[in-house]
Amino acid sequence: MASPSIRPHMLVADEQGNIYDHPDFLLLCRRGEEWSLPRPDELMPLPEESELFLLPGRRAVGLNPETGETEVMEDWAVAAFAAPAHTLTAHPVYMTDEGAPMLPLFAYGAVGFANGRFYVCAKKVDEDVRQVFKGISRGKIDRSARKIIEDFPDNRLMQHIMQNCTLRYGCPAAKNLSLGRYEAPLPTSRTCNARCIGCISQQEEGSKICATPQCRLTFTPTPEEVVEIKDGKRKVYQRKVFPGYVMVKMIMNDKTWYVVRNTRGVTGFVGPGSKPIPLSDEEVTAMA
Numbered sequence: 001m002a003s004p005s006i007r008p009h010m011l012v013a014d015e016q017g018n019i020y021d022h023p024d025f026l027l028l029c030r031r032g033e034e035w036s037l038p039r040p041d042e043l044m045p046l047p048e049e050s051e052l053f054l055l056p057g058r059r060a061v062g063l064n065p066e067t068g069e070t071e072v073m074e075d076w077a078v079a080a081f082a083a084p085a086h087t088l089t090a091h092p093v094y095m096t097d098e099g100a101p102m103l104p105l106f107a108y109g110a111v112g113f114a115n116g117r118f119y120v121c122a123k124k125v126d127e128d129v130r131q132v133f134k135g136i137s138r139g140k141i142d143r144s145a146r147k148i149i150e151d152f153p154d155n156r157l158m159q160h161i162m163q164n165c166t167l168r169y170g171c172p173a174a175k176n177l178s179l180g181r182y183e184a185p186l187p188t189s190r191t192c193n194a195r196c197i198g199c200i201s202q203q204e205e206g207s208k209i210c211a212t213p214q215c216r217l218t219f220t221p222t223p224e225e226v227v228e229i230k231d232g233k234r235k236v237y238q239r240k241v242f243p244g245y246v247m248v249k250m251i252m253n254d255k256t257w258y259v260v261r262n263t264r265g266v267t268g269f270v271g272p273g274s275k276p277i278p279l280s281d282e283e284v285t286a287m288a
Contacts, residue, residue, distance in 0.1 A: 006043060008112025008119045010062035012075035013054035019078055025062030025071055027112030029090035029121050035070065037063065038090060038110060038121050046111060046118035047083040048134055049172075053108065054078055057100025061093040079108035080120045084131035084172055090121035105199060130182040131172040142167060145178040155228055157186065157221040164215060177229075186226060190217045220285075252278065 008027040013019045029038045060077040061070050070093075077094035088109040110121040133141070145166040152158040161184075165174035177184035192201065201214045246266075250256050257276075260266060269276030 006040065006114050006119065007065075008038070008043065008114040010060060010073075010112055011052075011078035012060045012073050013078050014075055017054060019052055019054065020075075021113035022062055022073075024064070024066075026065055027110060027119075028061055028063050028070065028093040029110035030093045031090050035061075035093050038112075038119075042089040042121045042123065043119045044122055044124070046080060046120045047086055047122075047124075049083040049132075050086075050120065051081040052078055052111065052118075053081060053106065055092070055094060055103065055108070057097045058094035059097065061095060078111060080111035080118070080122075081106050082109050082120055082122045085124055085126035085128065086120075086122045087125045088120075088122050105196060130176065133172070133175065136179070141175050141178055144180075145175075148178060152228065155225050156219050157188075157225045158229055160217060161186070161229075169214060186221075186229060187217055188221050188226065190220060247279075252276070 009021045009023070010025050010027045011019055011021055027038060028035050055077040058077045060073040060075055062073065063069075064071050072095050077092050079092045082088060088107055090110045091108055092110045112119050145162040149159060149162045161174050162178060165171040166178045173182075173184040176182045192199070201216055248260065250260070257269075261268065
């Protein structure tokens with residue numbers, strides 16, 4: 001908890017992404033429809049490994065302590081994404097421009113600056129250290145991830161997690177996986193049917209979300225790839241896929257059908273009736 005005398009100043013961001021503390025105006029926070037100064041018992045120093053976001057299309061609002069009036073800035077509002085194990089208690093105050101883009105579904109906390117440091121409206125709710133990386137350099141994490149990339153060249157899932165989740169996004173769970181500690185959820189699906197508003201994963205063309213920073217899988221992991229990650233050891237698998245079957249990409253007509261049927265060693269097409277049924281694009285992709 002911060003000292004009762006702490007009165008953080010508001011933060012603003014310009015269009016180039018530079019973040020500044022306002023020299024005069026104080027931080028306001030929002031709880032539902034209510035705007036107020038933050039309570040002393042909800043302010044805490046911004047935890048390590050938190051991030052700051054600018055909010056495009058949303059004008060920062062602060063309190064003028066001399067007049068007691070709120071002031072709308074020309075600059076963008078700023079929010080904090082608190083490190084894991086912390087729960088936000090208030091959101092930033094802003095005025096939304098007409099046509100402002102939809103924000104991705106992150107957690108946006110009210111954040112200000114005082115006495116040379118950032119303060120956020122949040123509380124620590126979990127003492128577990130599994131997502132704390134204090135004392136572990138980014139270089140060590142990167143080296144561990146690149147070693148795994150080298151050790152598992154044929155495991156597409158391991159490559160995806162290390163190259164994207166660890167090295168690009170800095171996901172705490174993926175960093176733990178690279179360090180060989182604790183557990184990590186594994187992505188296994190290329191699509192999602194939930195259609196959450198503000199989803200941070202890549203969306204269809206034309207999405208209204210201003211940023212979708214995380215890519216999706218372009219393949220379906222095999223059971224062997226998943227198990228290999230679980231055990232953390234390279235394995236050599238011998239597996240027959242569709243034993244005895246040959247996949248043929250062809251233009252189907254009476255002539256080509258006759259040629260294939262009369263090829264030595266071919267007993268016939270798979271499928272009911274006298275004519276084969278082509279595989280769908282989804283079925284072909286699933287076999288990749």
